[in-house]
Amino acid sequence: MQLRVLIRACRPRQWIKNTLVLAAPTAAGVDLEPRAALGMVVAVIAFCLASSGIYLVNDIVDVEVDRAHATKRRRPIASGELSVRAAWTAAAVLLPAALVVSALLTWQLFVVVAIYEAVQVWYCLGMKHEPVIELTSVASGFLLRAIAGGVATHVELSQWFLIAAGFGSLFMAAGKRYAEMLVVQDTEAAIRPVLKRYTPSYLRFVWTLSAGVMVTTYALWAFTMRQATLSEWSVGSIVPFVVALLRYAVDVDSGAAGEPEEIVLHDRLLLMLGGIWAACLISSVYL
Numbered sequence: 085m086q087l088r089v090l091i092r093a094c095r096p097r098q099w100i101k102n103t104l105v106l107a108a109p110t111a112a113g114v115d116l117e118p119r120a121a122l123g124m125v126v127a128v129i130a131f132c133l134a135s136s137g138i139y140l141v142n143d144i145v146d147v148e149v150d151r152a153h154a155t156k157r158r159r160p161i162a163s164g165e166l167s168v169r170a171a172w173t174a175a176a177v178l179l180p181a182a183l184v185v186s187a188l189l190t191w192q193l194f195v196v197v198a199i200y201e202a203v204q205v206w207y208c209l210g211m212k213h214e215p216v217i218e219l220t221s222v223a224s225g226f227l228l229r230a231i232a233g234g235v236a237t238h239v240e241l242s243q244w245f246l247i248a249a250g251f252g253s254l255f256m257a258a259g260k261r262y263a264e265m266l267v268v269q270d271t272e273a274a275i276r277p278v279l280k281r282y283t284p285s286y287l288r289f290v291w292t293l294s295a296g297v298m299v300t301t302y303a304l305w306a307f308t309m310r311q312a313t314l315s316e317w318s319v320g321s322i323v324p325f326v327v328a329l330l331r332y333a334v335d336v337d338s339g340a341a342g343e344p345e346e347i348v349l350h351d352r353l354l355l356m357l358g359g360i361w362a363a364c365l366i367s368s369v370y371l
Contacts, residue, residue, distance in 0.1 A: 086166075090174055093143065093160040094136035100348070102131040104229040108245065109237040111309070113369035123189055123236035130186040130197050131229055137178030138204040140171045145208050192235035200228045215281040219257050219290070226253035244305035248298050255294035259336035262287040291336060299326055309368060317368035321361050328357035 105127045106115065114120040143150065143161040150162035160166035179201055187194040207221040230249040234241040265279050265287065302325060309318035331354050335347050348354060 086170070089160045089165045090170070093140060093166050093171060093174075094178075095139045096136075098135065098139070099132050101226065102128050102135065102229060104226060104249075105131060105233040105236070107230050107249070108234040108239050108241055111245070111365055111369065112237075112239040114237055114239060120237040120239075123193075123238075124233065126185060126189045127193055127232045127236035130182045130189075130193065131200070131232065133178045133185060134182035134197055134201050134204075135225075137175045137182065138201065138208065140175040140178070141205060142208045144168055144171050144175070189236060190238075193232055196228055196232045196235055200225060200232075203228075212276070213278050215278055218278055219254065219261065222257040222260070223250065223253035226256065242305055242308060244301045244308060248301040248305055251294045251297040251301065255291050255298055258287050258291035258294060259332075262291065262336060291333075295329060295333065299329065313368050315368040315371060317364045317371065321364035321368065324357045324361040324364065328354060328361060331357060 106124055109115045109120050109124055115124065140161075143159055146156075147161050147168065150156040150159055156162060161168060161171050182197055182201065183194060186197040203221055203224050207218060211221055212218045227246075227250045231241065231246070233239070261276075261279065261282060262284065264276060265282060265284055268279055303322050306318045306322050310316060331351070332347065335351070348358070
């Protein structure tokens with residue numbers, strides 16, 4: 085029973101974020117090579133361990149705040165199902181384990197995972213209360229996952245890919261905060277102290293700016309891919325990419341983007357657009 089509660093505290097539903105590790109090697113067409121496939125699996129495992137450890141640290145630090153929250157009070161640590169001591173012990177195992185697993189593959193992956201853990205622990209212990217800094221801290225988690233896929237498989241990362249991934253991460257982080265702010269305005273519930281330092285117009289500005297840069301740099305990356313693969317499919321992927329972004333923006337603007345992974349998993353049209361986009365990219369590499 086305790087093990088089941090611990091697994092729930094590690095938030096396995098959010099491990100879907102770790103599939104970002106697959107982006108670079110899949111786009112480079114090396115994902116089916118045995119050595120690259122092994123690197124991708126190791127990188128995903130390392131980030132599952134690291135992110136689970138970070139979730140435990142975050143829930144320990146926020147335990148009193150979470151107990152006053154309408155939904156977070158049901159989390160294992162806040163509800164008392166999992167003791168703080170047991171959570172600290174698990175985190176003390178998971179975080180070093182992620183470093184060990186990554187070090188077994190390459191030192192570059194070790195560095196990426198170590199930076200991820202350092203930034204996220206820094207976030208948990210105080211930077212979550214600093215506006216802008218906390219946004220970039222959250223966004224860095226997505227970006228570092230994308231970078232990990234490249235270093236784990238020895239794929240050279242395009243500058244346009246990195247910029248698109250970075251601003252895409254910032255877009256999701258700002259959208260999450262915007263959704264949380266709308267909940268605060270509607271219910272007057274206490275969610276995050278840092279939200280008091282933002283305004284809805286500022287967060288809309290951030291995710292609008294991020295979306296613009298992301299679309300531009302993704303298009304540049306797609307045209308670069310066409311030159312490398314001599315296939316028009318990469319350029320064709322721009323259409324489902326932009327439409328999916330606009331669809332996701334509807335959820336952001338309505339305040340429903342508080343949990344991005346929930347939107348991705350439950351919006352069938354968004355899933356279909358994502359499938360078409362992925363099919364275009366795979367076709368550009370293999371056809």
